Amino acid sequence: MSLLGRIVSDFCDIVLCSVTSHLHTCPLQAVKDCIWLFEQEQALGFSSVSTNIRMTVIKLKSGGLWIHAPIAPTKECIQLVKELGAPVEYIVLPTFAYEHKIFVGPFSRKFPRAQIWVAPRQWSWPLNLPLEFFGIFRAKTLKDEDLSTPWADEIEQKVLSSPEVGIGPYVEVAFFHKRSKTLLVTDAVIFVPRQPPECISKESLLASAKNGLAVKILSKGKEVPEEPVIDNKMNRQKGWERMVLQILFLGPSNLLEPTASFAQMSQKLIVSPIVKTLVFSKVPEKVRDWIDRIARDWRFRRIIPAHFAAPISASRSDFLAAFGFLDDLLGERYVTRPSLSLLFTSIMGKAASYFPPDDMRTLSSLDEFLVSVGAVKKTVSGRKR
Numbered sequence: 001m002s003l004l005g006r007i008v009s010d011f012c013d014i015v016l017c018s019v020t021s022h023l024h025t026c027p028l029q030a031v032k033d034c035i036w037l038f039e040q041e042q043a044l045g046f047s048s049v050s051t052n053i054r055m056t057v058i059k060l061k062s063g064g065l066w067i068h069a070p071i072a073p074t075k076e077c078i079q080l081v082k083e084l085g086a087p088v089e090y091i092v093l094p095t096f097a098y099e100h101k102i103f104v105g106p107f108s109r110k111f112p113r114a115q116i117w118v119a120p121r122q123w124s125w126p127l128n129l130p131l132e133f134f135g136i137f138r139a140k141t142l143k144d145e146d147l148s149t150p151w152a153d154e155i156e157q158k159v160l161s162s163p164e165v166g167i168g169p170y171v172e173v174a175f176f177h178k179r180s181k182t183l184l185v186t187d188a189v190i191f192v193p194r195q196p197p198e199c200i201s202k203e204s205l206l207a208s209a210k211n212g213l214a215v216k217i218l219s220k221g222k223e224v225p226e227e228p229v230i231d232n233k234m235n236r237q238k239g240w241e242r243m244v245l246q247i248l249f250l251g252p253s254n255l256l257e258p259t260a261s262f263a264q265m266s267q268k269l270i271v272s273p274i275v276k277t278l279v280f281s282k283v284p285e286k287v288r289d290w291i292d293r294i295a296r297d298w299r300f301r302r303i304i305p306a307h308f309a310a311p312i313s314a315s316r317s318d319f320l321a322a323f324g325f326l327d328d329l330l331g332e333r334y335v336t337r338p339s340l341s342l343l344f345t346s347i348m349g350k351a352a353s354y355f356p357p358d359d360m361r362t363l364s365s366l367d368e369f370l371v372s373v374g375a376v377k378k379t380v381s382g383r384k385r
Contacts, residue, residue: 105135
């Protein structure tokens, strides 16, 4: 490791420790003696909005641990991992996304014997920063359907790498743990739970429940009362619903009364409106190829994403249905699935990917603006206009 690299990594560790030391880590055993989930609150930095960020740990046949998308290595988090009583063998960064990348270096230094594997084409916007800037050294690159990885007989992988999106690539690696029939993704699909995740603090929920500036702007012109927020179940729920709508839509139509829109977006497997609009709709052919290969080759019965609810009981049909919007973009010429499966997925997909038009207005306007200034690219049937 170079002297500059050591200085940068040490500085990053100090900053992260000071910023994340207050975070509480919530553990959950997803599959008995096999898969564990660890969650922390992730503040998004606008309008008191938070969500959960998840790390998944799988115990391999060797007895060692395979860690997917590490979270902040607080003392509590590291102690919980050590309580599993097994050595950390592999640390995997499955995406290019900053919020997951930033913890890999500090986390790996808690387990210096572990190998680090990262998704290809790591890139950071607005600056193209090298991995060493994040304190990630001697990392190996994850490759599509690579059978030479040390875990290949237990965990398979498929890479979605799309350089055409605009300001940067979209890269995500999906994994399939064969023994437990579990699909691991990062941001490809989500399942919004009706109740807020345990790791999101009461203070964050109540802050979101206050009628602040965002609520006044996004209230459909209705009078917004200024009243103190009492700590009760109803206000915590209101705070969670407002958080979700802002995360999914950036500018939903009605934060004052979020329940109706929240009900349409929760309790089902979906592609996030932001990811769908700004990423997947730009490169539908690549996304279709990726999800079709996942559904064709892997007979999973549960999905673990890096945000919102998990584990999710879901089949290949549920997964394909969440991407039903791709059929409208690509048309019948791109059909690769059996007709009955296509019909079911198309019908279910339209329901699964339906987003309230009023809530989509801000996101659609943002997309149109980014296209007009050339920041992102417009696609038609998978081809650039």
